[in-house]
Amino acid sequence: MKKIIVIGGNGSGKTTFARQLSKQLDIPLIFIDKIYWTDNWTRADEDTANAVLKSEMQKDKWIIDGNHTSSIPERLKECDTVFYFDFSAFDCLIGSIVRVIKNYGIQRDDVGGKNNIEKFDKSKIDFFKSVLKFNKLNRAQYYQMINAVENVNFIIFRKRKQANDYLKNKKYLK
DSSP: OOEEEEEEOTTSSHHHHHHHHHHHHTOOEEEHHHHHEEGGGEEOOHHHHHHHHHHHHTSSSEEEEOOOGGGHHHHHHHOSEEEEEOOOHHHHHHHHHHHHHHHBTSBOTTSOSSOOBBOOSHHHHHHHHHHHHHHHHHHHHHHHHHHTOSSOEEEEESSHHHHHHHHHHOGGGO
């Protein structure tokens, strides 16, 4: 494993997993949300963000954490491993709420721009609604994209325990 993407529902634990995997494999970690968000929760210019991502993917090793669905086909062409966090909408909602509570009032280091502070407001309610709709809107498309690629190790986690057990196992380090 040298070029890895970690995708799946918001709040599923992708970033936590990617951080631990990055440390264990000593592979640089790239956050999609750091590339595609700018100040005050404004989306980055798509062409500029895509150029940054493309530049990052030129490197010999990387772990890219995050969805940004339109960039997944390009990442799939370059990666050798996909971790897909295919959790229930309820599990993702709980994870998203816990993340906001843990990070309330601060800006997470995995999100780009300035003033992207975690808080509960109307936009967060809309975000939680999108978490609940994620599987309905994306699951089939994600599987279709992943299954269309050959020679990629595809690992699915349906529960947090599976992801945690994977990291504890460490057979993949060999």
